[in-house]
Amino acid sequence: MGDVGIRSQAAYIPMLRLSLAAIGGGRKARGGSGERAIAYFDEDAVTMAVAAGAACLEGVDRGEVDALYFASTSYPYREKQGAALIAKALDLHREVATADVSDSTRAGTVAVRAALDAVRAGTARNALVVAADARPAPPRSPLERNFGDAAVAFLIGSENVAAVFDEQVSLAEEIIDVWRTEWDRFVRSWEERFVVERGYAENIIEAIRALLKKTGASAADFTKLVAYTPDARSIAAVARAVGFDGKTQVQDTLFGRVGNCGAAFAPLLLAAALEQSREGERFLWANYGDGADAMVVHTTPAVAQLARRRGVQWHLARKREFSDYERYLNFRNLYPDDNDRRGGQGVSATVHYRDRNEDIAFHGFRCRRCGTEQFPFQRVCFQCFARDDFDEIRLADRLGKVMSFTFDYFAGSPDPPLIVTTIEVDGGARVYLQMTDATAQEVKLDMPVEFTFRKIHEYGGTPNYFWKCTPVRNIAW
């Protein structure tokens, strides 16, 4: 067994950036400017995890991914595994070992540790870690200003490793600083100084010091400290306490651009550091939440490969500024609306079950006789009328083009008009899809689109997922 670490990585940051001024309540004297990433109305931790996971797996043999760990504090179900859903949407094989790692902002590093253990133990050839959060904060609260929504994916394996994980330290702590019970709609927290000083700083400093002691290293041996912080300011004291230079040796925490993205936050910062690093760099990666984790990560020559995928920089460049707070409340279902989109009985579980290859994994069909590709599943070919003679094909990572569209103002979208399209997927299958992350003005016939896994509706109070199309965006980064 060689070195174990990150083979590929990708990030996902939703396109919309809500200006902090729109939320209000900021300290203007301290420059209450900036923005935070917000999930669109059809996004949640699952859809963002799928987006990051899909980009991370592009060109990777899915048959060699034997485990999937999903880290999130805001996954919508109490009971029902997120990792199994994400594995289906990512089209992983049937025997993939799946687990949700939840309930703490530390879940991201805990999931990476589990993945490292599985690969090192030889129970998985490769393990995918997806961390995603869209944590619910009370409207116009300081938490809402601090939070951001994002996802990260790391493929952990032992071949062509770009970033190797070395020593690690973990501490567990019992503290009521930040929490959300089964009955709380929003994240709650205790008094800020207690949260920062007794919870965050004390634990993360202790873990970092223990790691430095264990490795015999000092701050000077690292390129940067890449660490979780509950807010923009608190990292400075931590860096100072463990000997890192606050100006040059601390990874940018992206406040004012993304925000604290919970379980995905420490992974997002590591992904950002790695995609801009070179061979032979060393990072001290630290995380907090009901205890602390600290790990040493060093880069190999393969690190240059990491930046080719859609990562943090790509997503920072792909953004749409947004300052309509009322619409944001509507996206998050925080605004009373006479058209509650969570009503009704919901979809049939049996229909969902039998259609999961087409709805979740986005498979189409290719006729073995005439080669015509089609969607959804057909028993009889549209073209040559052959019966039951099809190969299942993956559509999710292909591109498509707009054959037809309309803008439906009547369909009860939280952000009207609903952009409805018929898409020809490369290869010929036609799919009737909503377009997301787009405005009516930019929709053109024949424009290229890619596919993104989203919540399509919430009837019955459950998120119902399917794919949408979104314009292909050529982002220079």
Added chain:
Amino acid sequence: MNPEAIRDKVAIVGMGCCKFGENWDQAPEDMIVEAAFEAYEDAGIEDPQKQIEAVFCGAVYPSKGTAEVADALKLFGRPVSMVQNYCATGTDALRYGVFAVACGMYDTVMVVGFDKPKDRGVSGPSAVTAGVRGLPMTPAGWFALCAARYFETYGASREDLAKIAVKNHHNGTLAPKSMIKREITVEDVLQAPIISWPFGLYDCCAQSDGAAVAILTRRELAKSFRNDYVLIRAVSIALGPNPQADPSFDFLRWKPTIYAAQDAYRQAGIANPAKEIHVAQVHDCFTLTELLTYEDLGFAEKGSAKEHIAAGTFQLNGELPVNTDGGLKSFGHPTGATGIRMLYENYKQLQGKAGPRQVKNATVALSHNLGGAPQTCGVVIVTMP
């Protein structure tokens, strides 16, 4: 298939139609009684209990089903059946009535198309979300899917569509049983709020309640009812693939109309529909549907509809008047009733009883329905003997 199996074998000898509208004070049974008794009177039927041997019904939102019709008219002890075929439901009910008479089993049957969508408590068709994959989509959204591609290919625009709405609103002012009797302008249409691009409010037909009835008999018996009976020359239903999934669809036409028209013209022996059809009622659920239908029925070359619209070809005084009673735009669209309501207008036109809407010298008339996403089409051709 024998295309001449039913040609001119069945006659319409009586028709009735209730006033279409938001009939808050009427039950479906009330509308059915109104339409049926008008048809009885029109046919000179004095004893429907003896003379009506079978009933064929069409309704998409029935509250009870066949019993609604049987109970309303007290027509028991005989077959009462119901069919559903999206917006072609009324036309398909007629088709079964025609078969029942043409095969010789019954002498005289009744066809009842009705629907009461305004009892469902929604102002328009509901946004249906049935499945996991189901978009919260509306009929306007479905029927709009040809617009972008058609506009780009043939240079048509919302203004061309608006002229169709203006025409149908005008014709509707002349029809006693229409729901909306109000002239509008192209400007009104273009300024209205968008429902689903390119359709604004006036590009869409309304929801309404309605019922219409036809009484059919064997041609040989028709004279015993009246001299100015109308013959059914062709009835066709055809389905097409879901345009949202069809890998070969070009978004310039609606395939079901083309299929049903081909079949109906073959049954009727029509080679040049633009010349041989004198008046037509077509499915103007949305203005673009009527525009595409001009071409899909062969009334105009593909891509030439806007020239014909500009030239007034399909106006009341044009070469081939379309939707002389104002169409779905003026009557609304109680789904099961619409096909029979169209037949009612064609029947009056051929008899010369269409009043201010009368088309001169019309002896061959066509009616057309298109429904689903759209996936089904019904076409009926009627003539004077």
